[in-house]
Amino acid sequence: MNIHSSLMIEVKIMDTPGKRDDIIRVALELFAENGFHGTPVAMIAKKAGVGAGTIYRYFENKDVLINELFADLERKFMVAIEDGYNPNKPIRERFIHIAATILKYSISHPLYFRYIEQYQNSPYGVSFRRDKLLGKSDDHDLLRELFNEGVAQQVLKDLPLPVLFALAFGPLIAIARDHILGFSILNDTLILKFVEACWGGIKR
Amino acid sequence: MNIHSSLMIEVKIMDTPGKRDDIIRVALELFAENGFHGTPVAMIAKKAGVGAGTIYRYFENKDVLINELFADLERKFMVAIEDGYNPNKPIRERFIHIAATILKYSISHPLYFRYIEQYQNSPYGVSFRRDKLLGKSDDHDLLRELFNEGVAQQVLKDLPLPVLFALAFGPLIAIARDHILGFSILNDTLILKFVEACWGGIKR
Amino acid sequence: MNIHSSLMIEVKIMDTPGKRDDIIRVALELFAENGFHGTPVAMIAKKAGVGAGTIYRYFENKDVLINELFADLERKFMVAIEDGYNPNKPIRERFIHIAATILKYSISHPLYFRYIEQYQNSPYGVSFRRDKLLGKSDDHDLLRELFNEGVAQQVLKDLPLPVLFALAFGPLIAIARDHILGFSILNDTLILKFVEACWGGIKR
Amino acid sequence: MNIHSSLMIEVKIMDTPGKRDDIIRVALELFAENGFHGTPVAMIAKKAGVGAGTIYRYFENKDVLINELFADLERKFMVAIEDGYNPNKPIRERFIHIAATILKYSISHPLYFRYIEQYQNSPYGVSFRRDKLLGKSDDHDLLRELFNEGVAQQVLKDLPLPVLFALAFGPLIAIARDHILGFSILNDTLILKFVEACWGGIKR
DNA sequence: CATGAATGAGACTTCATTCAT
DNA sequence: GATGAATGAAGTCTCATTCAT
Numbered sequence: 001m002n003i004h005s006s007l008m009i010e011v012k013i014m015d016t017p018g019k020r021d022d023i024i025r026v027a028l029e030l031f032a033e034n035g036f037h038g039t040p041v042a043m044i045a046k047k048a049g050v051g052a053g054t055i056y057r058y059f060e061n062k063d064v065l066i067n068e069l070f071a072d073l074e075r076k077f078m079v080a081i082e083d084g085y086n087p088n089k090p091i092r093e094r095f096i097h098i099a100a101t102i103l104k105y106s107i108s109h110p111l112y113f114r115y116i117e118q119y120q121n122s123p124y125g126v127s128f129r130r131d132k133l134l135g136k137s138d139d140h141d142l143l144r145e146l147f148n149e150g151v152a153q154q155v156l157k158d159l160p161l162p163v164l165f166a167l168a169f170g171p172l173i174a175i176a177r178d179h180i181l182g183f184s185i186l187n188d189t190l191i192l193k194f195v196e197a198c199w200g201g202i203k204r
Numbered sequence: 205m206n207i208h209s210s211l212m213i214e215v216k217i218m219d220t221p222g223k224r225d226d227i228i229r230v231a232l233e234l235f236a237e238n239g240f241h242g243t244p245v246a247m248i249a250k251k252a253g254v255g256a257g258t259i260y261r262y263f264e265n266k267d268v269l270i271n272e273l274f275a276d277l278e279r280k281f282m283v284a285i286e287d288g289y290n291p292n293k294p295i296r297e298r299f300i301h302i303a304a305t306i307l308k309y310s311i312s313h314p315l316y317f318r319y320i321e322q323y324q325n326s327p328y329g330v331s332f333r334r335d336k337l338l339g340k341s342d343d344h345d346l347l348r349e350l351f352n353e354g355v356a357q358q359v360l361k362d363l364p365l366p367v368l369f370a371l372a373f374g375p376l377i378a379i380a381r382d383h384i385l386g387f388s389i390l391n392d393t394l395i396l397k398f399v400e401a402c403w404g405g406i407k408r
Numbered sequence: 409m410n411i412h413s414s415l416m417i418e419v420k421i422m423d424t425p426g427k428r429d430d431i432i433r434v435a436l437e438l439f440a441e442n443g444f445h446g447t448p449v450a451m452i453a454k455k456a457g458v459g460a461g462t463i464y465r466y467f468e469n470k471d472v473l474i475n476e477l478f479a480d481l482e483r484k485f486m487v488a489i490e491d492g493y494n495p496n497k498p499i500r501e502r503f504i505h506i507a508a509t510i511l512k513y514s515i516s517h518p519l520y521f522r523y524i525e526q527y528q529n530s531p532y533g534v535s536f537r538r539d540k541l542l543g544k545s546d547d548h549d550l551l552r553e554l555f556n557e558g559v560a561q562q563v564l565k566d567l568p569l570p571v572l573f574a575l576a577f578g579p580l581i582a583i584a585r586d587h588i589l590g591f592s593i594l595n596d597t598l599i600l601k602f603v604e605a606c607w608g609g610i611k612r
Numbered sequence: 613m614n615i616h617s618s619l620m621i622e623v624k625i626m627d628t629p630g631k632r633d634d635i636i637r638v639a640l641e642l643f644a645e646n647g648f649h650g651t652p653v654a655m656i657a658k659k660a661g662v663g664a665g666t667i668y669r670y671f672e673n674k675d676v677l678i679n680e681l682f683a684d685l686e687r688k689f690m691v692a693i694e695d696g697y698n699p700n701k702p703i704r705e706r707f708i709h710i711a712a713t714i715l716k717y718s719i720s721h722p723l724y725f726r727y728i729e730q731y732q733n734s735p736y737g738v739s740f741r742r743d744k745l746l747g748k749s750d751d752h753d754l755l756r757e758l759f760n761e762g763v764a765q766q767v768l769k770d771l772p773l774p775v776l777f778a779l780a781f782g783p784l785i786a787i788a789r790d791h792i793l794g795f796s797i798l799n800d801t802l803i804l805k806f807v808e809a810c811w812g813g814i815k816r
Numbered sequence: 817c818a819t820g821a822a823t824g825a826g827a828c829t830t831c832a833t834t835c836a837t
Numbered sequence: 838g839a840t841g842a843a844t845g846a847a848g849t850c851t852c853a854t855t856c857a858t
Contacts, residue, residue: 051840162388174374184366459819570796578786592774
């Protein structure tokens with residue numbers, strides 16, 4: 001019985017995270033493709049190969065799933081951005097790194113991108129965004145630091161942070177969306193040019 | 205009797221379209237605030253002071269209402285842009301006019317802006333956008349002409365049109381959203397500076 | 409003004425009965441084709457070229473329209489049957505006349521037939537039928553007389569009236585329906601044969 | 613615990629199909645009595661003691677329920693007819709068996725009969741009937757064989773099949789309806805006489 | 817009288833969530 | 838823990854009927 005129990009525990013340890021991940025992965029795909037309201041919980045359950053009730057063991061309800069999934073994706077973006085980021089490099093280089101990473105990562109993970117866009121333009125996202133931007137958050141701290149530094153060193157235009165953000169990342173979001181929807185096609189050269197153009201928009 | 209008759213005609217002329225407009229106005233407001241799925245038809249009817257069935261006299265179904273409302277808003281943007289637009293002015297000036305108009309109009313009509321954003325990031329909007337961008341449309345023709353001309357005259361960077369669009373309007377959308385959500389505050393000076401920065405992003 | 413008024417009155421006199429007939433005719437057609445519940449009042453109004461409200465000037469409500477229409481059709485059948493009916497002819501000849509008339513009339517007025525069938529197999533028809541058959545009615549009096557006479561004269565089988573009715577008219581209804589739905593095709597020879605066979609079913 | 617387990621299994625086996633059957637049974641009753649349009653899904657659910665949504669687990673929509681119910685009833689009629697049918701007996705005897713069975717079964721299952729009649733005279737039934745009669749179907753094959761054989765052996769009149777069908781079964785349907793609606797009362801003797809009379813209508 | 821826009825009760829259906837197994 | 842059948846609140850839409858014009 002001891003053996004049996006420990007076995008079950010092991011099974012749980014190994015199996016449970018797998019199940020949660022299955023749900024997350026499938027939910028991401030379906031939400032990104034069909035929208036939040038076009039994706040019943042039962043559809044996620046079926047495609048994830050779990051019972052509908054199981055989803056409620058991992059997420060209190062559908063809204064929580066949607067919100068946690070968004071948090072997951074943000075975290076993934078942060079990891080991508082921080083990978084290879086060197087705070088000792090010049091402002092320009094650091095910006096190029098961040099911007100290029102965001103664009104490349106968005107393009108190579110179209111589901112992530114579409115999910116985030118959808119989320120941010122839904123009632124879910126707005127309140128979240130409000131909480132977030134007014135408070136603190138890691139990724140923005142990184143960016144905020146970079147931009148504050150840039151302004152202080154007179155490398156960047158002397159504009160409010162949100163304005164600089166808009167100038168720098170607005171085009172990025174726009175072109176990523178176009179690419180993902182197939183309205184334009186980016187390659188590495190174009191990406192680099194594009195990012196440099198973004199830099200042009202904020203540098204003094 | 206003449207007077208009475210003409211009065212009756214006036215009442216008809218003023219009243220019937222009034223009902224359709226009430227619905228449109230209320231629907232815009234509620235959709236922009238609560239999202240498409242957060243706004244039951246019954247809620248629109250109640251707030252518009254009409255019976256639920258009445259909405260279906262003017263719009264075949266909820267989706268049609270959503271789509272027509274979007275078309276309405278696009279038309280309004282177009283009207284705003286075309287007002288004061290002079291095709292004989294230099295490229296730069298024309299661009300500044302368009303960009304400033306879009307930004308000002310978005311800011312002074314936050315419901316319009318939020319509705320459009322929401323629409324374009326929903327299953328409704330994606331297919332529509334696809335049809336639209338690949339085909340022809342008045343507003344884009346205007347912009348397309350302007351940008352093509354700019355590229356030909358070597359006033360603008362030699363980049364694909366969608367890339368120029370992204371560089372020029374991506375920041376605009378971003379800052380408008382921020383302003384509307386209260387994350388940053390724009391004034392006329394800032395708007396002008398901002399628009400000039402956008403120009404900086406695309407001019408050669 | 410006198411002239412004007414009398415004109416209007418004339419118009420009314422000529423127009424009003426026409427309007428009622430239009431409604432009746434269109435309602436018959438639509439009900440027969442789409443069923444009672446597949447035919448909104450508004451559809452009848454539109455096809456009849458009248459306002460929806462007008463129908464309610466001639467018929468208290470939809471149910472009344474349906475019932476009156478049925479009564480109309482029954483009357484028409486009676487007229488057809490009585491035309492050429494000679495109570496002095498032998499039983500057999502009289503029956504042949506009636507049966508052949510019913511069959512021919514049904515076939516040449518498929519809408520009438522389908523309406524009646526539909527009516528009799530709906531909640532409308534059942535209660536009506538109950539009222540009717542238990543009471544008296546012209547057409548059945550004619551038939552009842554004929555059949556009673558036939559039984560009394562020992563020309564017909566000695567069976568209860570409803571049984572004789574079923575034997576005599578059951579096949580008629582069945583073949584008429586088949587013909588109208590296109591499952592079998594009758595010509596005058598076949599009709600005569602058929603009616604004779606029906607006679608064979610009840611004659612002693 | 614063994615006993616308990618087996619009990620639980622039994623409950624499942626007995627209960628789940630029980631729910632579908634409850635729905636079918638109640639739906640039959642209500643449709644037969646009130647008509648298809650006089651019977652909201654909610655009414656069926658309530659009387660069957662299930663939630664409204666449950667009906668949609670078993671039947672895609674109301675129409676499917678209506679159609680499947682009809683198919684069910686047809687199957688039941690076929691089973692009744694085939695029970696005791698002996699293809700080696702003479703034509704006459706076989707016909708008498710079939711006709712008597714149909715009549716008796718109709719009379720003892722008035723709800724089945726009324727449901728079928730209603731169905732066949734509704735938009736549901738007409739298209740179905742068309743598909744059916746023009747194609748092949750078990751019960752009609754049985755009858756078709758019998759009648760073809762009868763015609764070939766010169767036992768039956770030399771008439772098209774639909775005509776023979778009408779002569780043979782038209783009276784049956786008519787008298788069954790009368791009986792069920794209480795307009796005439798059949799007993800076993802009368803049934804036999806009646807069926808023999810039907811035979812008289814088709815035999816040479 | 818005629819009209820048809822307006823109404824709202826009520827029908828069908830979906831789906832987030834629960835809970836017995 | 839896992840399951841998925843069951844639930845019923847809530848949403849979309851239709852249509853018989855009314856009534857101001």
